Amino acid sequence: MNETHDPKRRAWLDSACATDSDFPVQNLPFGAFEGRGGVAIGDRIVDLQRLSAAGLVSGDAAEAARAAAGPTLNPLLALPQRFASALRARLSSLLSDPSCRARVEPCLVAMAGVRLDLPVAVGAYTDFLCSLDHTLRMGRGNLPPAFKHLPIAYNGRATSVRASGHPVRRPNGQHKAGEAVRFGPEPALDYELEFAMLVGEGNALGEPLSVDAAAQRIFGYCLLNDWSARNIQTFESTPLGPFLGKSFLTTVSPWIVTTDALAPFRTAAAAHDIEVPAYLRSSRDQAEGGLAIDLEAEIVTPKGGRERLSRTSLRNMYWTFAQMLAHHSSNGCNLGPGDMLGSGTLSGAADESRACLAELTDRGAKPVTLANGEKRAWLEDGDEVVFRARASRDGFVPIGFGECRGRIEPAVRFPS
Amino acid sequence: MNETHDPKRRAWLDSACATDSDFPVQNLPFGAFEGRGGVAIGDRIVDLQRLSAAGLVSGDAAEAARAAAGPTLNPLLALPQRFASALRARLSSLLSDPSCRARVEPCLVAMAGVRLDLPVAVGAYTDFLCSLDHTLRMGRGNLPPAFKHLPIAYNGRATSVRASGHPVRRPNGQHKAGEAVRFGPEPALDYELEFAMLVGEGNALGEPLSVDAAAQRIFGYCLLNDWSARNIQTFESTPLGPFLGKSFLTTVSPWIVTTDALAPFRTAAAAHDIEVPAYLRSSRDQAEGGLAIDLEAEIVTPKGGRERLSRTSLRNMYWTFAQMLAHHSSNGCNLGPGDMLGSGTLSGAADESRACLAELTDRGAKPVTLANGEKRAWLEDGDEVVFRARASRDGFVPIGFGECRGRIEPAVRFPS
Numbered sequence: 001m002n003e004t005h006d007p008k009r010r011a012w013l014d015s016a017c018a019t020d021s022d023f024p025v026q027n028l029p030f031g032a033f034e035g036r037g038g039v040a041i042g043d044r045i046v047d048l049q050r051l052s053a054a055g056l057v058s059g060d061a062a063e064a065a066r067a068a069a070g071p072t073l074n075p076l077l078a079l080p081q082r083f084a085s086a087l088r089a090r091l092s093s094l095l096s097d098p099s100c101r102a103r104v105e106p107c108l109v110a111m112a113g114v115r116l117d118l119p120v121a122v123g124a125y126t127d128f129l130c131s132l133d134h135t136l137r138m139g140r141g142n143l144p145p146a147f148k149h150l151p152i153a154y155n156g157r158a159t160s161v162r163a164s165g166h167p168v169r170r171p172n173g174q175h176k177a178g179e180a181v182r183f184g185p186e187p188a189l190d191y192e193l194e195f196a197m198l199v200g201e202g203n204a205l206g207e208p209l210s211v212d213a214a215a216q217r218i219f220g221y222c223l224l225n226d227w228s229a230r231n232i233q234t235f236e237s238t239p240l241g242p243f244l245g246k247s248f249l250t251t252v253s254p255w256i257v258t259t260d261a262l263a264p265f266r267t268a269a270a271a272h273d274i275e276v277p278a279y280l281r282s283s284r285d286q287a288e289g290g291l292a293i294d295l296e297a298e299i300v301t302p303k304g305g306r307e308r309l310s311r312t313s314l315r316n317m318y319w320t321f322a323q324m325l326a327h328h329s330s331n332g333c334n335l336g337p338g339d340m341l342g343s344g345t346l347s348g349a350a351d352e353s354r355a356c357l358a359e360l361t362d363r364g365a366k367p368v369t370l371a372n373g374e375k376r377a378w379l380e381d382g383d384e385v386v387f388r389a390r391a392s393r394d395g396f397v398p399i400g401f402g403e404c405r406g407r408i409e410p411a412v413r414f415p416s
Numbered sequence: 417m418n419e420t421h422d423p424k425r426r427a428w429l430d431s432a433c434a435t436d437s438d439f440p441v442q443n444l445p446f447g448a449f450e451g452r453g454g455v456a457i458g459d460r461i462v463d464l465q466r467l468s469a470a471g472l473v474s475g476d477a478a479e480a481a482r483a484a485a486g487p488t489l490n491p492l493l494a495l496p497q498r499f500a501s502a503l504r505a506r507l508s509s510l511l512s513d514p515s516c517r518a519r520v521e522p523c524l525v526a527m528a529g530v531r532l533d534l535p536v537a538v539g540a541y542t543d544f545l546c547s548l549d550h551t552l553r554m555g556r557g558n559l560p561p562a563f564k565h566l567p568i569a570y571n572g573r574a575t576s577v578r579a580s581g582h583p584v585r586r587p588n589g590q591h592k593a594g595e596a597v598r599f600g601p602e603p604a605l606d607y608e609l610e611f612a613m614l615v616g617e618g619n620a621l622g623e624p625l626s627v628d629a630a631a632q633r634i635f636g637y638c639l640l641n642d643w644s645a646r647n648i649q650t651f652e653s654t655p656l657g658p659f660l661g662k663s664f665l666t667t668v669s670p671w672i673v674t675t676d677a678l679a680p681f682r683t684a685a686a687a688h689d690i691e692v693p694a695y696l697r698s699s700r701d702q703a704e705g706g707l708a709i710d711l712e713a714e715i716v717t718p719k720g721g722r723e724r725l726s727r728t729s730l731r732n733m734y735w736t737f738a739q740m741l742a743h744h745s746s747n748g749c750n751l752g753p754g755d756m757l758g759s760g761t762l763s764g765a766a767d768e769s770r771a772c773l774a775e776l777t778d779r780g781a782k783p784v785t786l787a788n789g790e791k792r793a794w795l796e797d798g799d800e801v802v803f804r805a806r807a808s809r810d811g812f813v814p815i816g817f818g819e820c821r822g823r824i825e826p827a828v829r830f831p832s
Contacts (some may be wrong), residue, residue, distance in 0.1 A: 129655075144654040153659050154571055154656035154659055159751065160621055172695075172746060172748075173746060181693075208830070236566065238562065239545075239560055240570035240658065241658070245746060246746040249621070249748070277590065277599045327660075329590060331645070331648065331660040332664060333573060333575070333576070333663040388741055411788070
């Protein structure tokens, strides 16, 4: 940790000092807006093109700002991490030193007035299954044989990953209706509250990463909604796993909170009750591979319902992100800058921590009742789902992730 | 069909007129070599950069040649198909008209002397399960519930797709050894003989393609070896499907044989014994969605064994590529130029058509004996597997796909 984590450091921008701000000067996450890169501070964005043009950065920080100035952050993720760290350190100074305000303020843009883009071109997206409780509930009490031996995962679809706010078109697909098989709009549309990691520098094909090396390749994190069409998924998944039940859309929050910014919030990884194989074992990762982050999912309905459905924590991850990345590369598979690894649904043992409707409603059998009397077995057209998360720890300024939201739109009509 | 398919047309290059040539003037597949695009003819490659520079193409053909001149063919695939068709037609004339020989010959490069690259940057790779017989054998006689309702598929790993000749490093991974779980080199390494389709113009997110529209988006085809680590795959696949058992490497042949070139070899699609849903139904596709292509897999061992292990045909596909693409997009998933769809292992009912060792050896229980006395339950280090394929039909000049080959190298050693 360094001065960027100092809880006494305060931005000269009031909105960054509000206690509920996701983006105090201790955060400084990277994103993209209106076709160029930026860094969130309070309710503003530091426009990295303007920052470079203003001559306010030099050396490694300037190179990072140039790499992050374009439509995606991939060139920044591809650099060694010291470049992004240098830019973060420089921004931390510029935004907290009142004497810099006059020069920096012209580089700020109001976040409310711009379109937030997908921060990286996701080269590949892999989704894991890291929650024991989610896995048990979805498996009706059964755990897959490999669950405690390795982080189970499947290849997701990268082309349909979109930034927060992109409409969620209800997919059509084949599913069972009693004994019959029908093609039509998915009746059992669900959210899955997940957390995602973005790979920075990758590994070459055939060159596995150790857990400790993997930990060094993690650029940062965002929120992820792994929208799920349950009936399509159930029908298609034998024997090759999820496909069209997931690939219609995946939503991510628009800010990448860096590994740097999360340094104060490292915690011990989950305890394991069987021995972890050597290639997934690291005493350092066991001591600090976890993250003290709480997450929630809220539903907002067209009739004015607004209710938190899930409240959970990254403590529910059985594997760390470094273990997930090490495992991913253990067969020689190459990963690169902008590859995204999802945690899987982050449910815990507590009822309130059930992180998708399938768990909350026992697969639709027991609808939840909202405060305004509406019931939901599954998501209906017009419903919006909003994810939020905070990293917090005594003695440090909490940091957030911004919102990951999406509203359900009716399915397209197929000619019959 | 047009004059490019005329069986009487002959190239002025002798090697393109040999009856066993994969690349007569009726083929003209696109590829990439030494960082630039080319077209195969006999034992030569037309260097598209030189062709453009020589002023031998104009209009749409010239635009296609420019799009295909770079390190990958993706810009060509992104163009409407008439551009590639125009270039193909122009090359067919230039290479068959003896009066053009003097001007064209300086644009030719000997194929034997150059490195053949991966022809496209594969944006996404999806692997299907289209052979009824493969599915039945692998499922010990059981068919998954969805098999006859939809083309079952999973997302593959695009980053580890490599061109023919790339070494195949035996992966390490966790697998069962009796009751114990071990991490180490995969003992049951296999090939899967597949055929792959490359998408040209894609579809936007949320805009499904009909079967007939999908057929128009198919740029071309190549061979694909879906190398499989059977024991890793078996242990990891519940419940999310194949992951590390496949993602260590996928090999493709370096030439993309175009939909245009395959026009004479269209055949009826497979008959279905249950009704196909409307979104997968097309009378045109039923009549001509198949391809008359035979394929084979040969093993070459370090001790001089050389033997054909599998001989099969695309007639073993239960679904057409247009149906696979229409299904893939039916939930709104977007596909783009260079996305690759694999057929799945192309086994048929006949013993010789078993298209992977798992089927040939009953999962290793009954090793095959080669003519030189060697036995193989699974692939051993040093073994090379070579795929070849030919499209043929009475009255037309057969065309081939080149080779898809890979040699097994020992696993990397992990520190224990």
